[in-house]
Amino acid sequence: MPAVPRLVLAEDNALLRAGLTQLLEGSGFEVARAVDNAVELDDALLHVDVEGAVLDVRMPPTFTDEGLRAAIAVRARRPGFPVLVLSQYVERLYARELLASGEGAVGYLLKDRVSDVREFVDGVHRVLAGGTVLDPEVVATVMARQRDEPLDRLTAREREVLALMAEGRSNASIGGTLHVTEKAVAKHINSIFAKLDLPVDLEVNRRVQAVLAYLRL
Amino acid sequence: MKPQVRGPRTRPVVVLAPLSAVLLSDRMDGVSDSTPVPAQEAAPPGRLLITGYAAEQVLWLVPLLLGLVLFVVGGVLVVVWVGILLVAAAIPLIRLVTNRQRHIAGRLLGADLPPPYKPIPRGGPLVQLRSVLTDPMTWRDLVWILWAITFGWAISLIVIVLLLAVVTVFFWWFGSYPLLRMRSQVDRVLLTYGSTETLERRVAALTRSRAEAVDHSAAELRRLERDLHDGTQARLVAVSMSLGMAEEQFASDPEAARRTVSEARAATSAAISDLRSVVRGIHPPVLADRGLEGAIRALALDMAVPVEVIGELPGRPPTPVESAVYFAVAECLANSAKHAGHQHAWVELRHEQHLLRVVVGDDGRGGADLARADSVGGTGMRGVMRRLAAFDGTMAVSSPDGGPTIVTLEVPCQLSPVSSLPRTTPSSAPA
Numbered sequence: 001m002p003a004v005p006r007l008v009l010a011e012d013n014a015l016l017r018a019g020l021t022q023l024l025e026g027s028g029f030e031v032a033r034a035v036d037n038a039v040e041l042d043d044a045l046l047h048v049d050v051e052g053a054v055l056d057v058r059m060p061p062t063f064t065d066e067g068l069r070a071a072i073a074v075r076a077r078r079p080g081f082p083v084l085v086l087s088q089y090v091e092r093l094y095a096r097e098l099l100a101s102g103e104g105a106v107g108y109l110l111k112d113r114v115s116d117v118r119e120f121v122d123g124v125h126r127v128l129a130g131g132t133v134l135d136p137e138v139v140a141t142v143m144a145r146q147r148d149e150p151l152d153r154l155t156a157r158e159r160e161v162l163a164l165m166a167e168g169r170s171n172a173s174i175g176g177t178l179h180v181t182e183k184a185v186a187k188h189i190n191s192i193f194a195k196l197d198l199p200v201d202l203e204v205n206r207r208v209q210a211v212l213a214y215l216r217l
Numbered sequence: 218m219k220p221q222v223r224g225p226r227t228r229p230v231v232v233l234a235p236l237s238a239v240l241l242s243d244r245m246d247g248v249s250d251s252t253p254v255p256a257q258e259a260a261p262p263g264r265l266l267i268t269g270y271a272a273e274q275v276l277w278l279v280p281l282l283l284g285l286v287l288f289v290v291g292g293v294l295v296v297v298w299v300g301i302l303l304v305a306a307a308i309p310l311i312r313l314v315t316n317r318q319r320h321i322a323g324r325l326l327g328a329d330l331p332p333p334y335k336p337i338p339r340g341g342p343l344v345q346l347r348s349v350l351t352d353p354m355t356w357r358d359l360v361w362i363l364w365a366i367t368f369g370w371a372i373s374l375i376v377i378v379l380l381l382a383v384v385t386v387f388f389w390w391f392g393s394y395p396l397l398r399m400r401s402q403v404d405r406v407l408l409t410y411g412s413t414e415t416l417e418r419r420v421a422a423l424t425r426s427r428a429e430a431v432d433h434s435a436a437e438l439r440r441l442e443r444d445l446h447d448g449t450q451a452r453l454v455a456v457s458m459s460l461g462m463a464e465e466q467f468a469s470d471p472e473a474a475r476r477t478v479s480e481a482r483a484a485t486s487a488a489i490s491d492l493r494s495v496v497r498g499i500h501p502p503v504l505a506d507r508g509l510e511g512a513i514r515a516l517a518l519d520m521a522v523p524v525e526v527i528g529e530l531p532g533r534p535p536t537p538v539e540s541a542v543y544f545a546v547a548e549c550l551a552n553s554a555k556h557a558g559h560q561h562a563w564v565e566l567r568h569e570q571h572l573l574r575v576v577v578g579d580d581g582r583g584g585a586d587l588a589r590a591d592s593v594g595g596t597g598m599r600g601v602m603r604r605l606a607a608f609d610g611t612m613a614v615s616s617p618d619g620g621p622t623i624v625t626l627e628v629p630c631q632l633s634p635v636s637s638l639p640r641t642t643p644s645s646a647p648a
Contacts, residue, residue: 063505064505064507088496088502089493089497089503092515093511093514096518112489141518141519
């Protein structure tokens with residue numbers, strides 16, 4: 001039983017790659033392979049013994065969205081393979097594409113979130129556990145929308161809770177942010193599930209589905 | 218309500234680009250926005266047909282005299298308002314005849330002579346009249362009338378008489394074609410801009426659009442400099458100061474040093490965020506990743522109201538065009554979000570016959586006025602137009618009161634094939 005989760009890391013900037021490797025290995029992960037381009041990444045993702053990947057979006061050879069394509073491709077082969085995508089900028093379009101398969105285990109964060117080490121490591125753990133972790137900036141663009149079926153059925157408080165869920169926060173953390181008890185958060189979440197007509201299923205999967213509804217997928 | 222944007226435009230449209238439509242119709246760069254002459258029309262018309270034309274030209278004498286009299290009398294009486302009405306009545310009549318003559322001369326000379334008038338702007342009758350009277354072609358039309366009711370008229374009459382006075386049919390057989398071609402050459406000189414004049418106008422327009430493009434990019438550089446100076450640079454100075462302080466504090470008060478370092482980290486995040494918005498302003502990364510279509514889809518997703526993106530581009534326009542059109546669309550969508558009060562907006566993309574056409578519409582209250590928008594909302598739209606003008610692009614706004622507002626952007630360009638990598642749009646993403 002591998003107690004230490006094995007990850008693939010793809011990042012073309014040598015400094016950042018070394019930094020991320022150090023950070024991940026110091027936080028209880030094993031970086032099985034650290035690569036700097038899309039070709040090697042595809043090769044690294046073929047190995048079955050890795051449990052997840054942390055990817056940069058922009059990499060050689062074309063410096064566009066190789067990381068994102070690789071993430072979508074590997075999840076087509078291995079549904080639910082945990083992927084955390086890092087980028088210098090976030091696009092809601094990309095979040096949608098990553099989540100389009102309907103399984104969780106997806107993270108999409110701005111690169112500079114890495115500087116908050118505890119939060120970042122927490123995010124990696126949550127993605128490995130099948131959750132979704134979206135950057136607050138993606139969440140903010142969704143919040144800016146005025147009308148959104150079926151989300152206008154939710155109360156303002158429920159929308160706040162859902163937004164924090166999309167960022168991948170736990171009930172306790174949501175409660176802390178909104179200054180309510182964990183129990184109250186659970187109540188809101190149940191109400192959200194009911195209003196969005198989400199079938200009773202595993203807790204994790206319902207959370208993912210709620211976030212997908214939130215992004216209007 | 219489903220907006221109809223695909224049909225031909227029926228609403229009055231004002232072309233707001235600094236380059237007049239005339240320049241685009243010159244087709245100097247292989248761009249055609251008027252229909253080219255079909256091959257079968259290239260064959261010279263028969264003798265009977267040209268005699269028919271001659272008869273027509275003889276009969277046009279009456280409307281021409283009427284138009285001339287109306288114009289001259291109107292011009293004299295312009296101090297009393299009725300004169301303006303007479304001039305306003307004369308102009309459509311004159312243009313009707315001259316356009317017909319351009320067609321006839323074009324047939325005889327085997328050339329395409331499109332109407333060379335400046336587009337008439339939207340606005341009050343006086344604004345329109347002013348535009349018509351400042352169009353040099355209006356005055357050349359008058360000179361042409363003097364020719365067409367005297368010598369020109371005589372030539373056409375001779376051709377008919379040669380046929381009708383049976384004995385001179387020999388002369389008609391050999392003479393009608395050279396006579397009418399001669400007349401048509403004079404018609405062409407008077408009724409169209411010659412190649413030198415066309416080139417002069419083209420050079421003038423290019424000089425203007427180049428100056429505007431240079432101004433625009435200088436202004437952009439100034440804006441960038443300001444953004445970097447006031448935002449990123451200032452924040453980095455703050456970070457550096459905090460770290461310096463922390464260095465001092467470590468020995469005496471490690472706890473305070475830790476707090477200072479964490480402040481420095483927050484300031485770094487802010488600097489990165491500033492830098493990100495500067496980069497977006499220069500060239501949005503998604504535009505580089507996904508091209509114009511993908512970037513507009515991403516932009517549409519970020520708008521507060523639903524924006525539908527219709528159509529696909531089979532390739533990618535040149536990078537500078539992509540960027541200019543992207544910012545134009547962003548400006549249009551931002552404007553309609555600010556002013557239109559709409560429920561729904563759409564962006565339609567198309568590329569045909571070397572022309573990239575992007576239509577941005579919304580179902581809001583309409584009444585968008587570029588002149589007003591500029592005085593109130595700054596230079597956004599003006600900047601967009603300048604940028605498009607550098608590529609011979611045009612922007613037309615149709616926004617009747619009550620809506621819908623439709624902005625049409627057109628840029629002549631070629632598409633290059635998309636990269637070989639498969640696209641990962643949501644619809645094609647593997648499930």
